[in-house]
Amino acid sequence: MDYLNIANSNLMYLMVAVVIAVVFIQSVVFFILAWKRGLALGLTKRKMLDAVRSSAIFSVVPSLPILLALVAMVPVLGIPFPWLRLGVIGSAPYELLAANIGAQSMGVQGLGQSGYTAQVFINSMWIMSLGILWSPVIFLLFAKRLQTGMANMKKNDSKWLEILIASLFFGMISVFIGQPVVNGGIQLATILTSAAIMFAITAAVKKFEISWLANFSLSISMIASMALAIFYSRIM
């Protein structure tokens, strides 16, 4: 039996749809809980709606590479399983790595290579599913302790907790800033363009007091600099 018949079976579609539905419901439940909590804390509906609107708009563009990964994975893994994997924990590079390791550990050269039978496909599924399950498992085990730890830190020195959180954030963004800067070329041009646009918008927001624009500054800078990346690729 061709493994793609299994990969694209109704059973697979059904299972994947159920899991994604639960992930969806989880977000809806948390949204409702947070919304009520926000009202109880005295946050205005306006403020919360602004956060929701800007988050929704921002999330569109960074989700597009996920579709690109889907397009790349479908020919070798069928439609439903990549849909599941990209809709939950993990990322495209992880999924491809895990799928390949799943194939190689069964003695096949790689994904979709000769000898990639149903049995090998199923091994890829197992490795992809279990490989990165640690993040939610570890978080579940330590959630309360992490919360107590942060609460204690806040009690002792709330300024330091804020600085600590900001430092972790700077540590993360430094990786995504430093690498393109070193790589140079179009990547460097794009990152500088994006920074310049953001700088201009932020200055305009302050100077002309157009606070609604702040909600979209990140999306605008991103899309404009991506468009200019196309232009740079033509001239560089």
Place this chain on the structure above:
Amino acid sequence: MSMKIIESEYNKKIHFAGRLTAVLVILMLISVPAIVCLHYNIFPTMSGFLKGLAMVWMIYLPICIAEVLTYTPMVGISGAYLSFISGNLSNLKIPCAAMAMDNAGVKGSTDEGDVIATLSIATSTIVTEIIIVIGVIALVPLTPVLTSKILEPAFQNILPALFGALGVYWIMRQWKLAVTPLAFVILVSILVPMFTGKSIPAGLLIPVSGLLAVLAARFMYNRGWVVNAGNE
């Protein structure tokens, strides 16, 4: 104070809903390959399965531990329940929540910040899941658009486009916190490929860079060089 936070009604609900849904999703993720095995009566060889699992866990167990420690403070506890299930933290959830909190004028370590971060991450997750469903349904018509040569440079540069804007916004606020991790990343990004011919994956670099940023911040904080997180 800490007891009050831990025992609040909202907090109890978040932990209950978070645990229930996360455990459910984890069990379902395991049951997908299990059901396929049982339904088709096809099982991987034990050695192939264990060898593959050992290889992936060797790489990802340390990364997962580091991710939980690095990302949880940034997204908050309720945001973390969502983020560690739906993924895409560094490129979606964290930038999204950071900007939403800043625009709302709330801080990450407060109750209000937690609410805004949760609303932001829940919204982001819903949008991403809808886009993937659209992608699945419209895969055939979308493929030529997504893979078109014209759009290729735009998609290839999505991370520089995101982090250029995000970077300048936050570095203007508190550049002192950015100096150490940025210098470190630039240095290893130049040196490591020079000597090994390979670049370091972001997933490995983020926890190290985060740790260095925290150590440098503590040093500057103790000396009074840094007095706030830049969100005053």
